[in-house]
Amino acid sequence: MSISKLLIANRGEIAVRINRAAQALGISTVQVVSRADRDMLAAQLADEVIEIGPAPALRSYLSIPAILDAARRTGADAIHPGYGFLAENAAFAQSVEDAGLIFVGPKAAIIRQMGDKISALTAAREAGVPTLPGSDGSVADSATARAIAHDIGYPVMIKATAGGGGRGIRVARNETQLEELFAQAMQEAASAFGNGSVYLERMIEYGRHIEVQVLGDGHDVIHLYERDCSVQRRRQKVWEEAPATCLSPSVRAALCQSAVNLARQVGYNSAGTVEYLYDQVEEKFYFLEMNTRIQVEHPVTEMVTGVDIVVEMLRIADGERLHFKQSDIHLHGHAIECRINAEDPERNFLPAPGQVKKLVMPQGTGVRVDTFLYEGYTVPPFYDSLVAKIIVHADQRAQTLATLRKTLDSTRVEGFATTLPLHVRLAGTSEVATATYDTGWLERWLSQDQLLHGSAMS
């Protein structure tokens, strides 16, 4: 290793994960902390700790000058950004490169290219990766809209160019609806976003979110198969699995190969994830975006492939070539991850930071826990609510689910509300048992539950 000291520009469970991976490779670690995070677990594990600012993330974990200054002061020669915060900030990656330090992630130019919706779609199309059929730009009038909708097929989404986060979207199921909604959509876009421009995109009903883990070293790219992350609430993943049991072997092969093709096309040089929307009726997949960082749900992939993705990221950043050929990668069994958040499912997922009074984390064959909790620790209110990931692995999915149910029952987090009870109930639903959910299922299930029981959870 030419990296001798790694600065970890993150917090929470991923900072713990990165500290352990670096130390296993003989790299000494520097953990940055905000004033509110001095007693966090990663700070206890790290070889050095440096305070970079006050509690608000904007002045600590999101402050590029504060982090670069910490690297200079501690003599770190590499920076791992984790996920969130500055992980996909091309300007940050660039300034790390410019400071003569190693950024543990892809080149800044790749982050920039994949971070821009248009250039990412262009790269996907050039690599032959399917994208959602659409109007390829804004649509001027309803006659043009009719012609395009006829080509891409109903139902279609009419989206405001300036919209986002689910706002400014209308769904037309036939030509009559399109006529009516198109004019409305333009008018609404003009008043809501100050820009009346709209475009059309094919709508996929009951779609699933499937993503492929890739590893590239700037020369070669391999995939580590896929994950199914369709169990979501408000576009946040709640429960993840590897592999995606809904895929046929031929679709799986085509999907994984398309991710490799895209990563190779851009000269990808780190761990990354290509996300797709999967149409389970037509058995077709469509590129959504590429995440140029380690992801929260990476452990399910590690469990089914045996590859330590964070270690590989560090080796690649250090200039090594990939340690694996594609033919070395085999799928073994099935893994499920449950995200335990400090949120109260009985009170509409209200954030619930607080002190850990009692903690019993599960153990056993095929059980892994990634967490930063310890008894007596106070989860600060300033950051993300994810406090633990419980991951279970077994030979077959049914066995994994059975082990998971026992595992969740043996887990205790006391002192504040968590989403643990939600996972206990999810693990008992028929949709989870049969893996027949889609990206809208969890919200439909929660609202139905609310009607039956008068609260989000009973």
Add this chain to the structure above:
Amino acid sequence: MSSNAIAAPMPGIFYNQPGIDQPPYFQPDDIVITGATIGLIEVMKTFTPVTAPVGGLFKGYLVENEDAVMAGDLLAEILV
């Protein structure tokens, strides 16, 4: 007239403005009506409005914009 302090209902980051580069919700001597939003608290990326329990004359904020606050910390004063 008596002074009435508004306490933080939860811990988090306090914002006295609706968004970056926008003026604070209230200036000293503004009239506040009951239920008016006087600030926001961000807890674990969720924003919750802080509202005035009583109407009156706004005296001022007791913490800075973007300060970390604990539940019960006094945020602003209203003269009733």
